[in-house]
Amino acid sequence: MTELFQDPERARAWCAAVRAGGRSLGFLPTMGALHAGHVSLVRAALEQNDAVCVSVFVNPLQFDDRRDFDRYPRDFEGDARTLSAAGASMVFTGTLAQFFPDASPVAGAGMLDPGPRAAGLEGDLRPGHFAGVATIVARLFELVRPDRAYFGQKDFQQTLVVRDLSRALGYPRIVVCPTVRESSGLAMSSRNQLLSAAEREAATVLFRSLEAARAAWRRGVRDARALSDAMRAVLARSAVAVEYAAVRDPEKWTAGEPAGPLDHAVALVAARLASVRLIDNALLDGR
Ligand code: AMP
Numbered sequence: 001m002t003e004l005f006q007d008p009e010r011a012r013a014w015c016a017a018v019r020a021g022g023r024s025l026g027f028l029p030t031m032g033a034l035h036a037g038h039v040s041l042v043r044a045a046l047e048q049n050d051a052v053c054v055s056v057f058v059n060p061l062q063f064d065d066r067r068d069f070d071r072y073p074r075d076f077e078g079d080a081r082t083l084s085a086a087g088a089s090m091v092f093t094g095t096l097a098q099f100f101p102d103a104s105p106v107a108g109a110g111m112l113d114p115g116p117r118a119a120g121l122e123g124d125l126r127p128g129h130f131a132g133v134a135t136i137v138a139r140l141f142e143l144v145r146p147d148r149a150y151f152g153q154k155d156f157q158q159t160l161v162v163r164d165l166s167r168a169l170g171y172p173r174i175v176v177c178p179t180v181r182e183s184s185g186l187a188m189s190s191r192n193q194l195l196s197a198a199e200r201e202a203a204t205v206l207f208r209s210l211e212a213a214r215a216a217w218r219r220g221v222r223d224a225r226a227l228s229d230a231m232r233a234v235l236a237r238s239a240v241a242v243e244y245a246a247v248r249d250p251e252k253w254t255a256g257e258p259a260g261p262l263d264h265a266v267a268l269v270a271a272r273l274a275s276v277r278l279i280d281n282a283l284l285d286g287r
Contacts, residue, residue: 011092027146033190062132120255
């Protein structure tokens with residue numbers, strides 16, 4: 001049985017009781033409309049912790065685009081069923097006012113600084129996005145006080161930002177889980193629900209562009225520009241509007257394109273299709 005709370009304070013009390021009982025607690029923050037990618041995070045958390053708690057909150061602080069926020073899929077009851085079937089111990093949600101009872105943060109006031117790795121790519125294209133992510137994730141960590149928190153590699157730059165946040169807070173341990181894909185290669189995403197079957201097929205070009213970068217890496221290409229050119233060559237033959245196709249060193253994150261040959265590389269892509277914004281990435285050096 002998955003406990004269900006519509007009130008963050010009750011969730012806080014439940015988590016405190018778990019910890020007081022000496023049980024370890026795994027946590028994954030989500031925005032709901034849960035799919036197999038989220039379920040893989042629940043499974044990983046269940047393997048490593050005595051109890052697993054999930055938050056479902058479409059966080060307005062991290063949306064730079066009002067229309068994207070308004071049409072983001074929401075299905076709390078369906079999510080509760082998915083989490084019950086997956087074996088999660090507790091799921092909670094709340095409103096912005098419940099999460100921040102003193103004063104809701106707004107752009108420029110009460111938002112956390114997401115740190116240097118928020119610069120570049122997603123940080124440039126979605127101003128304020130990572131400040132909104134860091135602000136809610138820090139608040140959720142404070143409520144839950146998990147031993148471990150689980151994030152998907154799908155949101156690669158977000159994993160860098162939350163690692164920096166956990167380092168600053170001194171907890172929790174961050175576990176990054178691989179991206180779960182459709183058999184077509186398309187990375188699972190709640191936003192895929194907004195695409196028609198034909199658009200989902202067209203969206204596989206993101207994955208194919210990452211595969212092209214991987215193939216170039218295997219051929220010995222180590223230059224960021226040459227690797228991203230291989231991605232753009234694939235994307236150019238498609239219906240998607242590319243926001244970026246880029247390669248970075250995942251360990252020495254730089255806002256701009258790294259110069260010189262790379263030892264480690266992550267290829268990242270963002271594109272719009274039918275006004276739905278999609279992102280994906282792949283580590284190229286086989287890890
Ligand atoms: P979201 O609900 O989109 O905010 O995602 C909640 C968590 O699930 C984040 O850590 C995401 O990176 C992760 N996630 C989303 N999609 C996938 C996927 N296809 N595979 C693995 N993790 C994912």
